[in-house]
Amino acid sequence: MKAKGFIGDFKALNFLMLLAAGIINAIGVNLFLAPVHLYDSGISGTSMLLCRLLPAVPMSVFLIILNVPLFIYGTKMQGMHFTVYSIFAVFVYSAASYIITYLCGFDLSAGSPIAGSDLLLCAIFGGLISGVGSGLTIRFGGAIDGIEVMAVIFAKRLGLTVGNFVMIYNAVLYIAAGAILKDFILPLYSIITYCAAIKTVDFIVEGFDKAKSAMIITSKKDEISEDLSETFGHGITHIQSHGYYKGKEQTIIYFVVNRFQIAKLKAIVAKHDEKAFVTITDVSDIMGSSLKSDK
Structure with a gap:
């Protein structure tokens, strides 16, 4: 089912999952991290720090003020669908945070209502639960934290990878939190x-x-491809190549497996060609199928 509007087609399933993601993220942050003054990462963590400095302003307000402009700014690079999904997720996260903190009746003054004042438990489970929310948001087309948009836009200009940009931002955030509040234990x-x-x-x-x-x-x-195909039931891609050192024409076999199949793959290759050169790398995402067709 798709909802159509002036900005294109949007999947109803995505909005449903983003709704769940925002609520899950709010549970992790507001029931585990915020009650013991631990900090989330990125803009969420920045909002938590600002909330401690300006307690009269709810964290949910900072989440919207800091995140929404970043997503709008990144529309040209990320696309309208990403922006709409992300802003929706942020509004859900913000609303759920407000409801949990002010309307649900939880006593958050003495620590987490679930893990108490145990900082390690709150840090681990707060991170795990908020990570589920963030992961679901990414998986269904958006992001719940504007730092990711900042990283995509500015990392290359600064000569950094996206991951390094995010890590540096969080390091600065935690150092600033410790310095401002004169307490480095929580950061x-x-x-x-x-x-x-x-x-x-x-x-x-x-x-x-x-x-x-x-x-x-x-x-x-031919021998290796036949054995791999029969063993795993996958299609195989052949790439013709030319060896520079010996000047020989060779073939590169490109094949995708899961982590549990690597040992078997190596054994098959070694059985047919002990001199074969094999490289194995992570695949971050797959689109389509390599399964053999019955036709």
Whole structure:
């Protein structure tokens, strides 16, 4: 089912999952992190710090004020669908945060209503739960934190990767929080939150069964390809290549497997060609299928 508007087609399923993502993220932040003054990463963490400095202003207000302009600014590069999905997720996250903090009746003054004042438990589970929310947002077409848009836009200009830009931003955030509030214990625990969240995001976006791509340079392409195809039931791509050192024509076999199939793949290659050169790398995303057709 799709909803049509002046900005194109939007999937109703995406909005439903983004609704869930925003609520999940709010639970992780407001029931585990905020009650013990730990910090989330990115703009969310910045909003939490500003909320501590200006307690009269709800964190949900800072989330909208800081995030929405960044998503709008990044529309040209990221596309209208990404911007709409992201702003929707941020508004859900902001609204859910306000409801949890002020309307649900939780006593947050003594710590987390679930994990108490245990900083380690709050850091780990707050990171895991908010990571699920962030991962779902990315998986369904948006982002819940504007720092990712900033990274895409400015990282290359600064000679950084997107990941390094985000890491540096968070390092500056945690150092600033410690310096301003004269307490580095909480920012240090917040690093645990960040690590737990980023690993959870990877799991949600890429899955546990992360794919690997293998490139096999061999002179026994037919034997290896037949064995791989029969064993795994996948299609195989052949890429013709020319070896510079020996000047020989060779074939590169391109094949995608999961992490549990790597040992078997190596065994098949070694059985047919012990001199084959094999490289195996992570695959961040897959579109389409390499399964053999029955036709």
